Structures are given as C-alpha cells and as structure tokens.
Amino acid sequence: MLHHVMIGLAEVCQWQNFVMMTVATIVGLLLGVMPGLGPLAAIALLIPFTFTMHPLPAILALASISAAANCSGAFTSILLNVPGEPTCAATCFDGYPMSQNGRATVAIGLSIGAAFFGDVVGIIAVIAIVQPVSNFALAFGPPENFALAVIGVSFIASLSGTSFFKGMIMGVFGLWLSCIGIDAVNGEPRFTFGLIQLQDGIHLVPVMTGIFAVTEIIAWIQQRGTISKVGRLDGSVWKGVFTTFRHPVALVRSTLVGGVLGVIPGIGGVIASFLAYEVEKKSSSTPERFGKGAPEGVIAPEAANHSAFSASLAPALTLGIPGGATSALLIVALTVQGIRPGPMLFTTHTNLVFGFLVGLIFGAAIFMLIGTIFARPLAKITLVRAELLAPIFLIISFAGVYAQDQQFSDIVIAIVFGLIGCVAKDLDFPVVPLVLGLVLGRLLETSFTQSLEISGGDWTIFFTRPLSGFLLLTAAGLMGLTLYQSLRAKKKRLIVEANSAVGSA
Amino acid sequence: METSLFRITRNVGVKIASAAALVSFIFIYIDAGSFGSDARRFPRVLAVIGCVCAAAILFQSFVHKKNSNDDQTNQEGSLNRVDILTSYIGPVLYAIGLYFLGFWVASFLCLIGLLVVLGERRVSLIAAVTIGTLLSIYLVFEVGFSIRMPEGLLFEMLRA
Numbered sequence: 281m282l283h284h285v286m287i288g289l290a291e292v293c294q295w296q297n298f299v300m301m302t303v304a305t306i307v308g309l310l311l312g313v314m315p316g317l318g319p320l321a322a323i324a325l326l327i328p329f330t331f332t333m334h335p336l337p338a339i340l341a342l343a344s345i346s347a348a349a350n351c352s353g354a355f356t357s358i359l360l361n362v363p364g365e366p367t368c369a370a371t372c373f374d375g376y377p378m379s380q381n382g383r384a385t386v387a388i389g390l391s392i393g394a395a396f397f398g399d400v401v402g403i404i405a406v407i408a409i410v411q412p413v414s415n416f417a418l419a420f421g422p423p424e425n426f427a428l429a430v431i432g433v434s435f436i437a438s439l440s441g442t443s444f445f446k447g448m449i450m451g452v453f454g455l456w457l458s459c460i461g462i463d464a465v466n467g468e469p470r471f472t473f474g475l476i477q478l479q480d481g482i483h484l485v486p487v488m489t490g491i492f493a494v495t496e497i498i499a500w501i502q503q504r505g506t507i508s509k510v511g512r513l514d515g516s517v518w519k520g521v522f523t524t525f526r527h528p529v530a531l532v533r534s535t536l537v538g539g540v541l542g543v544i545p546g547i548g549g550v551i552a553s554f555l556a557y558e559v560e561k562k563s564s565s566t567p568e569r570f571g572k573g574a575p576e577g578v579i580a581p582e583a584a585n586h587s588a589f590s591a592s593l594a595p596a597l598t599l600g601i602p603g604g605a606t607s608a609l610l611i612v613a614l615t616v617q618g619i620r621p622g623p624m625l626f627t628t629h630t631n632l633v634f635g636f637l638v639g640l641i642f643g644a645a646i647f648m649l650i651g652t653i654f655a656r657p658l659a660k661i662t663l664v665r666a667e668l669l670a671p672i673f674l675i676i677s678f679a680g681v682y683a684q685d686q687q688f689s690d691i692v693i694a695i696v697f698g699l700i701g702c703v704a705k706d707l708d709f710p711v712v713p714l715v716l717g718l719v720l721g722r723l724l725e726t727s728f729t730q731s732l733e734i735s736g737g738d739w740t741i742f743f744t745r746p747l748s749g750f751l752l753l754t755a756a757g758l759m760g761l762t763l764y765q766s767l768r769a770k771k772k773r774l775i776v777e778a779n780s781a782v783g784s785a
Numbered sequence: 786m787e788t789s790l791f792r793i794t795r796n797v798g799v800k801i802a803s804a805a806a807l808v809s810f811i812f813i814y815i816d817a818g819s820f821g822s823d824a825r826r827f828p829r830v831l832a833v834i835g836c837v838c839a840a841a842i843l844f845q846s847f848v849h850k851k852n853s854n855d856d857q858t859n860q861e862g863s864l865n866r867v868d869i870l871t872s873y874i875g876p877v878l879y880a881i882g883l884y885f886l887g888f889w890v891a892s893f894l895c896l897i898g899l900l901v902v903l904g905e906r907r908v909s910l911i912a913a914v915t916i917g918t919l920l921s922i923y924l925v926f927e928v929g930f931s932i933r934m935p936e937g938l939l940f941e942m943l944r945a
Contacts, residue, residue, distance in 0.1 A: 311925075314925065321930070324930070325929060325930060443842070448834070449803075449835060449838040452810075452831050452834050452838060453806075453835070456813060456831050459827060459828050463820075465824075466823050468820055468821055468824045470820055470824060470828065471813070471816065471828070497876070499872075501875070501903065502865075504868070667900065667903035667904055667905055668900070668914060670899065671895065671896050671899035671900055671903070671914070671918075672914060674876060674879065675892045675895065675896060675918055675919075676921075678879070678880075678883070679888070679892075679922050679926060679934065682934065682935065683926055686932065688884060688935060691883060692880065695876050698876060699873070702873075703798075703802065707798045707802055709802070725827040728827070729823060
C-alpha cells in the first residue's frame, strides 16, 4: 500500500497538476458563492476542457473544482444564511450568527480548517480501507436506505426548536412536496393539478433559493443595515483555522460520522452533516450555545460533509456507484478518459488512482491556502449595506435559479417559497425541516415501496435485516432522546417562569 | 409580536396558518384517493400526520398562555411601510417583468428601481452596480455556461 502511495506521490508532483488544481480551485470557489451554482455546475463547466487533457490532471482538476465549489457553498451559508448545497444547510445554524456578530472571517476559518481535516482523513481512510468501505456500501439495500431516511426524518424533531409540532408540520409539508410530479415507482402523476410544469416535480434549488435567499433579501430590505450587526469584522481567518484544531473531539467525531455515512450513495452527505451537528449539540455540556455562534456548530457539519465526500469516492471508484450527481460526473469524466471504475481499477490503473487520491490531499491544502486568501474579501459582504446587497443578490439568485433548467416556473416557485419562508419566520415555524423533508421524501417512499416489493409485502423486512433494524432503532432512540430533552427543557422553563412570577408577586 | 406585513398578533397568525394547513392536508388526503393504491399510500400517511400536527398547533394556540411577546409591537425600531411593501412586491414585480420583458431589461429596471426606492441617489454608484452585476451574469451564464437568459414574451412577439 505504501509503495502505491509513493508512486501516486511521484505521479502527482508535477507542476502542471498543481497549476490545474490551483486554477480549478479558484474557479470553483468563485462559482460556488453564487446562488444556484454549486459543484455540479462547476464540474459541468470544466468537463469539456478535460477531454483533451491527460487523465490525471483532468480528474484532479474536476475533483478540485468540485471540492472548492462545495466549500464555498459553506461560505454562503456563513455569510448570507443561504446554503449553497443541502449538505451545507446545517452550517447556517451557527455560521450565520457568527457573521451577525462580526466574526465572519473566524467562521470561514473554522469551515476551512474542518473541511481540510475532513478531506485529508477521509482520503487516507479511502486509501487504507477502500475494499471494506466499498463492501459496506454494498450492504445498503432498499430497507437500509429507508431506515437511513427515517434517521434523517428524525432530525426534523430535533430541528423543531421550541415547538415540536411546528417542526413536524414543516417536515411533513416538505415530504409532501417530494410527492408532486410523476411517481418514481408507479409512473403516475400526483398533485400536478393539470400543470405540465409540475410533471417533473418540485426541484430543490428553487425551493432552497426561495426559502433562504428570497426570505433573507426580504428581511434585508425591511431591516436595512448590514449583516454584521456590530458593523465590523473581528478576528482573522487563521484564528478560525487554529480554533478548529482546539476542538479535537468534535473534529474527529464528526469526521467519523461523515466517513461512515458518506459511502452510502444518495443522501449520505446531507444526513452526515445534520447528524454530526446533532451529535455535537447533544454531547455538549452547554448545548444552549448552539444556534448562537458555537464553533462546534460550524466544525461538525463541515468536517462531516467533507469526509463524506471523500468517502463517497470509494464506492464510486471501485464499484462505479456514484454517491451523488457530482461523483456521477466524475465517473463520466473517468470513462471519457478510457478508465472504467470497477473492482479492477486499483490493479489496472494503480498509478492513476493513487495519484488521484494523493493529489486530493494536496488539493485540500491548496484550497486551505486559497480559501484563507479569499476569506476576508468575501467576508466584507457582511459590511455592505442592505440597500446595495438586496437588489444585486435578488438578480443573481433568480439568474441562478433559471440557469438550472431554464424554466420560468422555477422562478415562480422561488418567489412562492420566499413568501412562505417570510410567513414561517414571522410565525416561528422552522424552515430547515421543510428542506430536509424535500431532500429525503423521494428516497423514503421509493425505498419503502422497493422493500415491500422485495419482501412480497412483508413489513418485517425492516427489522429482520440486521443493519436496517439497527438503523431504525437508532432513529427511534434519537427521536426519544429529542422528545425527552424538549420535555425537560419545557419543565425547566415552566419552573423558572413560576419562580419569577412568585418573585415579582 | 406584530407580523411584519399585517397588524395581527403572532398567535392569530399561527391560528390562521394552522387552520389553513389542516384544510390543505384534508384536501391532500381526499385528492390522493384518485391515485392508484400504491401511489396514494405515502401521501395519505403524510396527510394524516399533517392533520394531527395542524390540529395540535391549533389547539395549543387556543390554550396558549398569553405572554408579553404576543401583543407587543416591534420595539426594535419601527419597520418602514414602504420598505415592507417594497420587500414583498419587488421580487413579484421583477418576476412579472422577467416573463414579459426578458431577463436583461427586467433586471436593468429592477436594479435601478430597487436602488432608488431603497434610498440610493448616487448616479455613479447605481450605474456601477447595475452594469457590474449584469456584466458578471452575462460572463458567467451566457459566455461561461452558454445559457440563454429568457428574452421575454414582448420580444418574442416582436420577433414573430
């Protein structure tokens, strides 16, 4: 193994590879901060250029642009409360409050440090244990995917804030939104109301743009001022990077969560980031800090997100099973270069594969350097007046939404959900459960139906398969723990209110 | 706490929203009856859960002990009515403009209009922001991604 790694190191240490990775990182970072554009758009932009390149610089450039765009999705979560990708949604919870407190550069530093650690550890894990990791991915069938989606749904309870039912109703609404369109299993149109625009369902990008970006724009126009309520930028990005490593337990634990869940195709990254956040919040002796700018609240989802991406490369390379659209495009790029992912890849293209994996470690370091250079200029967005920021961001957001499918209906959806987001904010309904429901809905229903098809209608399949049963028990445990904690918090609140009422009397 | 647009308390807003949600989920349950047996299962389960949650929120809003937050007006500086209307109507008008006038004309008018309505008076800054934003979008989307932004119904009719 070490011999292969050294060969990979020799392959990657050529100036052309470093130049390609640096340029791709800068382009990915700038693309990723634009609403509606992310790793997928970044790869799509670069992929035609790679057809004439040698395989190794081609796939290194694609991986670098994708990783940078993913990272800068976290930047928009921190600076603007608009997640660039669903995997970055959990970063908003503590990243944006840090920006509002004038600590945007520190928050970006935290995300960069956590991303670097998650990337490096994830890649080392892939190098060391790629075959067992791939076998683990193969163990996930429809019942296990259903159980995993149920774990994701259980987060809705914990994201509900003070009202369990308000969070649940938003989550159910999100799950219902995923039903709109042609049913994936039966091919039947549902809730389209005769509109052809709804045949393809409600897409995630317009909903997220509406719920987050349009809602924020409306709030900026109403409240004026700047994102940074203190009117300045405190701290440095390197302070944030070093602070990351002062939370080793959170860092390692979140990376582990991401590494385990990231191998699961489809939703591993989203669930990993939310689960890592929840684990840190529940493990903390001061959970009340979370949601108000706790460093662990940024470190956990980012480390999990990036280790999940690295881990998803294992099934993608060895089995040809993409973890998501991004790794699917990476597989396409490899295939165009004449390299077929599969069990033989590590033996027929040893130099290339290990060169790629070692190159990703260098890519993570390159992003860390470039990200720290761009951090402060980007963070200055938090000092721009709302009167300037709102119109610019509105135009860019709608351009990004339209760019997805070139459908005007997506813009309408973004506006509708922007107004829904405003009403939800005013009435204290959390919006993240809605997004989570929309992300998980299709997988939940499809895997449930497929499981029943496999078992011939026998519901016990979810419990007789050990992994599925374990995951469902975990989901039940998480929900029970959340309910218990919220009841305890409510009891404490009632006692405090009773005491203060007695005191004032 | 007042909602930003309407002078109603939060508790009344929650009542209205949860009643609307309850009616919607009942409608979803009924509408799902027209689907096949497999296709209706999941939406109906969601509709039942949604109805239970909506009913619970409605119930809580009626038994909710009134506290000082519910009826207070916003103390952190009053929200300007013009700003509130601009914030809600601006994006809607922009979308209508996109449909009829196309992306470039609508965005040009929207940028200038919003900047002026929000109080910006420096012509050089308005021009710089408008040109800079539209140029960036042109370079990234039309040149970089080869995505044609919508032309608008008016220009399509003129061309025809």
